[in-house]
Amino acid sequence: xxxxxxxxxxxxxxxxxxxxxxxxxxxxxxxxxxxxxxxxxxxxxxxxxxxxxxxxxxxxxxxxxxxxxxxxxxxxxxxxxxxxxxxxxxxxxxxxxxxxxxxxxxxxxxxxxxxxxxxxx
Numbered sequence: 001x002x003x004x005x006x007x008x009x010x011x012x013x014x015x016x017x018x019x020x021x022x023x024x025x026x027x028x029x030x031x032x033x034x035x036x037x038x039x040x041x042x043x044x045x046x047x048x049x050x051x052x053x054x055x056x057x058x059x060x061x062x063x064x065x066x067x068x069x070x071x072x073x074x075x076x077x078x079x080x081x082x083x084x085x086x087x088x089x090x091x092x093x094x095x096x097x098x099x100x101x102x103x104x105x106x107x108x109x110x111x112x113x114x115x116x117x118x119x120x121x
Contacts, residue, residue, distance in 0.1 A: 002026035002110055004096050009115030012086055020081040020115060022096030027110070030074040033102045036081045038092035039114075048094070049081060050102035059102050064090075086119045093117075 008020040022034065035050040049070040050059045058070050069082040079096060094117050099108030 004098060004110055004112035006094060006096050006112045006115040009094060009117045011118045011120065013121050014087060014119055016086050016119070017082070017084045018086065018117060020083065020094055020096075020117075022079040022081075022112060024077045024079075024098065027098070029077040029098075032098040032110075033100065033107075034070075034072055034079040035097045035099065035102060035108055036070060036079075037095045037097060037105060038090075038117075039095065040092040043092075045095075045105055046092075047103075047105065051079065052102055057102075083117070086117075088119045091117060091119050 003025045005023045012018055031053055033050055033052050036048040037045050038048050039045045048061050048064055049068055051070045051072050067085045072079040093114040095114040096112045097108035098110040101107045
């Protein structure tokens with residue numbers, strides 16, 4: 001059964017850090033691009049970052065560039081999102097997805113359930 005399971009979310013103070021994990025099973029992880037999205041209450045889903053399957057190229061939304069780092073460990077079928085210098089506006093449910101190309105949400109065929117990240121003092 002194909003699964004993407006996120007973990008690592010929680011409550012953190014502004015300026016703090018979290019590392020999210022996305023554990024995959026049921027498909028050949030190394031062949032897929034992995035994206036991270038986030039959705040805050042009342043807002044549309046936003047693409048945060050993506051890492052390609054072919055050469056490990058990474059892409060970031062302007063709002064997180066320089067603060068977030070995406071990575072993957074194909075041996076562990078897991079992708080990560082290291083989030084530093086967190087801001088209250090980063091508060092959202094973070095969702096990982098697997099697809100054949102980095103880009104819009106429609107490019108991804110497989111989705112996790114998400115993990116809540118709350119940045120608040």
